[in-house]
Amino acid sequence: MLRSGFGVSERRACRALKQPRMTQRYAPIERDDEEPLTRRIIELAAAFGRYGYRRITAILRMEGWRVNHKRVERIWRQEGLRVPKKQPKKGRLWLNDDSCVRLRAEHKDHVWTYDFVQDRTADGRKIRMLTIVDEFTRECLAINVARGLRSDDVLEQLAWLMATRGVPEHIRSDNGAEFTAKAVRKWLKNVGVRTLFIEPGSPWENGYIESFNGKLRDELLARERFDTLKEAKVLIERWRVHYNTVRPHSSLGYRPPAPQTWAAEPVFAPLSPPLRQGTTNELHW
Numbered sequence: 001m002l003r004s005g006f007g008v009s010e011r012r013a014c015r016a017l018k019q020p021r022m023t024q025r026y027a028p029i030e031r032d033d034e035e036p037l038t039r040r041i042i043e044l045a046a047a048f049g050r051y052g053y054r055r056i057t058a059i060l061r062m063e064g065w066r067v068n069h070k071r072v073e074r075i076w077r078q079e080g081l082r083v084p085k086k087q088p089k090k091g092r093l094w095l096n097d098d099s100c101v102r103l104r105a106e107h108k109d110h111v112w113t114y115d116f117v118q119d120r121t122a123d124g125r126k127i128r129m130l131t132i133v134d135e136f137t138r139e140c141l142a143i144n145v146a147r148g149l150r151s152d153d154v155l156e157q158l159a160w161l162m163a164t165r166g167v168p169e170h171i172r173s174d175n176g177a178e179f180t181a182k183a184v185r186k187w188l189k190n191v192g193v194r195t196l197f198i199e200p201g202s203p204w205e206n207g208y209i210e211s212f213n214g215k216l217r218d219e220l221l222a223r224e225r226f227d228t229l230k231e232a233k234v235l236i237e238r239w240r241v242h243y244n245t246v247r248p249h250s251s252l253g254y255r256p257p258a259p260q261t262w263a264a265e266p267v268f269a270p271l272s273p274p275l276r277q278g279t280t281n282e283l284h285w
Contacts, residue, residue: 037065038075045081050219052083058254059246103170103196105136111196112141113172113209114179116149117216121226129236130157131216135172135208138249139257140240141165143216145233151181162191172196172206215243 002013014021037060044056051059053076057069076082105111117129130144130153144157162168171193173179180197188195198205220239226232248254 033065034075037067037071038079040065041072041075042079042081045076048219049223050083050215053081055248055250055254058248062246062248103172105134108134108137109166109168111135111170111172112168113206114154115174115206115209115213116176116178117213117221119217119221119226119232121228121232123227127226127229127232129216130154131209131213132157132161133209133212134168134257137257138208138212138252139244140212143236143240145229145236147229149178151178151184154178154184155187158188167191168193170194170196172198172209174198174203174206175200 002008002016003010006013008016010024011021013019014024040060040063041056044051044059048056048059053073054069056076057067057072060067060072103111111134112132113135114130114132117131119127119129121127125147127145127147128149130142130149132141132143133139134141141161142157144153146153158171171188173195175197178184179195185195203210216236216239220236224235226235243256244258245256247256249257
């Protein structure tokens with residue numbers, strides 16, 4: 001614009017704007033895979049609305065794309081993609097007894113943690129979910145979904161997990177009635193599991209399960225409508241398998257918590273059956 005408007009040379013125009021002539025003359029070279037890569041990034045961003053470009057980069061590498069995060073970030077910004085920013089309050093883990101910092105898991109099955117999550121089906125009826133996570137591997141061991149869950153249901157789920165996986169050394173929870181019930185505490189003591197109860201009103205002391213529950217709500221519960229309890233069980237279990245075997249976890253170097261469970265099939269299976277008319281989060285695989 002300066003050259004045409006004032007009739008000056010490129011050298012003088014660049015000097016006036018403090019623009020290096022090398023930058024001015026640079027001609028970007030578009031790679032052959034630019035268009036398909038861009039399409040795939042958009043598809044992944046549409047399928048996983050809460051994933052940023054770093055997690056999308058990890059998924060692309062799993063699929064076989066030879067790409068680094070800088071290129072994905074460039075395309076991400078070029079296409080106007082972004083993750084809505086949320087800024088929840090953060091607590092100080094190191095201020096309280098029995099917090100995640102005071103007893104940090106050192107190996108698999110060292111510390112399990114569990115909690116309840118609540119949602120509703122389309123008819124307004126309540127459903128409860130018991131989520132259980134291994135703090136060291138970040139693997140979600142189980143999500144028990146029912147209309148109501150009591151201490152007996154907690155014991156049944158724990159018994160099944162310990163019979164099939166092994167007995168942890170500790171288990172962390174809040175002070176809910178289902179966890180502090182005498183039957184639960186006595187049963188855990190008999191099998192050799194030490195209980196870690198957080199301080200009342202201090203959910204940040206149980207940070208791993210709170211983080212997991214936030215991802216569950218953000219990536220599934222807030223995006224799917226459950227018409228029946230059976231549908232909720234199926235979709236939640238599919239998401240749990242996806243979380244364990246596919247979803248890149250930032251604290252694990254953008255690897256999934258349990259990649260050894262991958263089947264010899266395509267890495268990315270649909271997270272849900274064909275969507276109902278009117279939904280906007282359709283997945284393209």
